[in-house]
Amino acid sequence: DTAVSQTPKYLVTQMGNDKSIKCEQNLGHDTMYWYKQDSKKFLKIMFSYNNKELIINETVPNRFSPKSPDKAHLNLHINSLELGDSAVYFCASSPLGGDGYTFGSGTRLTVV
């Protein structure tokens, strides 16, 4: 069983569209995250969310929004996609306190 699964694996879409990436974890972890990995492989935290607190990286445009229907899911919604949004997006989860992440396999988003 995949511990952290995200779908789709690849997403190609046009500028201006709205899209979502889904993430689910079956580890019972309390906290989930979204990271963006750019073309130079730099990892940037976008959001951290547990059932009490949403922490947003202030540099993330408000076109990006996390939605958590329950503890095991944290989906990423992106409005009005731009070329610069092209990247690999990773979902991750951890126990409360953040010691040792488990990452999903990534979603490669290409905006054309």
Next chain:
Amino acid sequence: AQSVAQPEDQVNVAEGNPLTVKCTYSVSGNPYLFWYVQYPNRGLQFLLKYITGDNLVKGSYGFEAEFNKSQTSFHLKKPSALVSDSALYFCAVRPSSGGSYIPTFGRGTSLIVHP
């Protein structure tokens, strides 16, 4: 603010030779330190962590890392490299108390092991 430096973008080593991937950090108070590995087209995988105790930490796939508080370093090591170790390696740090529990990642070091 916490930060991590991985001074080498790429490390090349021959199979069978020892390898070292360097990491230095800056954090308020005591650190929690982590190493992750990313294989092509995959997510990051946890290798090992330092929380407290013995400065030499052993992890997955024969890797180990040594915490050096005076040098604020946490270098990743392996006695004998394998071609299959070729991947991207990330060091991460967060404070043990106070501040954000979200680790800060370094920019990654590409390890290439030549046959």
